[in-house]
Amino acid sequence: MFLAEPPRTPYDFSFNVLGVPVRVHPYFWLAGVFLGMGDSNGFIMVIWVVALFVSILIHELGHALMMRRFGETPRIVLYMMGGLAIADSNAWNIGSSKAARSSTKQIMISAAGPAAGFIFAALILLLIGATGGVVEFSGAAFPFFWNFELAQPVTSDTLYWYALVQSLLYINIFWGLVNLLPVYPLDGGQISRELCMAQFPDGVVKSLWISVWAGAAVAFYGLTRMQSIFIPLMFGMLAYSSYQTLQQYSGGGGFRGGPWRGGRRPW
Numbered sequence: 001m002f003l004a005e006p007p008r009t010p011y012d013f014s015f016n017v018l019g020v021p022v023r024v025h026p027y028f029w030l031a032g033v034f035l036g037m038g039d040s041n042g043f044i045m046v047i048w049v050v051a052l053f054v055s056i057l058i059h060e061l062g063h064a065l066m067m068r069r070f071g072e073t074p075r076i077v078l079y080m081m082g083g084l085a086i087a088d089s090n091a092w093n094i095g096s097s098k099a100a101r102s103s104t105k106q107i108m109i110s111a112a113g114p115a116a117g118f119i120f121a122a123l124i125l126l127l128i129g130a131t132g133g134v135v136e137f138s139g140a141a142f143p144f145f146w147n148f149e150l151a152q153p154v155t156s157d158t159l160y161w162y163a164l165v166q167s168l169l170y171i172n173i174f175w176g177l178v179n180l181l182p183v184y185p186l187d188g189g190q191i192s193r194e195l196c197m198a199q200f201p202d203g204v205v206k207s208l209w210i211s212v213w214a215g216a217a218v219a220f221y222g223l224t225r226m227q228s229i230f231i232p233l234m235f236g237m238l239a240y241s242s243y244q245t246l247q248q249y250s251g252g253g254g255f256r257g258g259p260w261r262g263g264r265r266p267w
């Protein structure tokens with residue numbers, strides 16, 4: 001469901017960053033507003049969407065710049081619930097960038113997205129400290145492992161800065177970790193697949209089973225411990241779609257590589 005590149009629309013917003021073409025599909029903004037809907041204050045919502053845009057762009061840039069390091073020509077599409085970093089193939093390298101991507105390359109490309117977010121979050125935390133604020137870490141308020149105070153106390157004037165920093169940290173740290181879970185088609189699912197394929201002849205099948213069980217476990221955890229609707233819904237769906245892919249594998253004689261191959265991933 002995340003994997004196909006959406007068609008172009010008249011409302012696409014296109015630009016280049018660090019030489020990588022970026023296209024933002026209108027559904028990106030729509031999904032962003034939907035995700036931030038808990039906030040009643042309209043301006044906080046705008047801040048949330050801006051934080052989401054910046055963070056997902058940085059994440060995809062992590063993938064894209066790593067692809068470029070390996071000689072590929074990446075572009076980025078921001079779409080519902082995330083983005084895609086796609087390596088374009090042309091007449092001269094059809095299949096070469098994707099099918100011939102080694103395991104190590106694929107793992108590095110997959111890990112580079114969350115890593116870019118973690119680095120960005122670390123820079124924000126350093127900046128908070130450098131400007132006279134305070135940062136503390138504790139697991140008490142999961143999923144927030146951090147606590148921060150800016151140099152200026154919370155007032156109606158500084159509230160928006162707090163909202164911006166908290167949104168950026170939340171997306172770059174928490175979503176980055178979620179993205180590393182071994183569930184298809186998250187980055188962690190791609191990594192798990194490569195590791196399993198390097199270890200076992202039926203590695204793809206093993207990684208799909210891991211995806212089914214890990215997805216189900218996260219859905220259960222979200223439902224019972226986090227009182228979240230979104231997480232169980234999303235991970236329940238991902239577990240189910242991994243299960244469906246498994247059925248295809250056992251039924252269809254195994255199409256090595258399968259639909260998940262190819263440099264397309266959701267965040």
Ligand SMILES: [Zn+2]
Binds near residue numbers: 059113114179187266
């Ligand atoms: Zn990613």
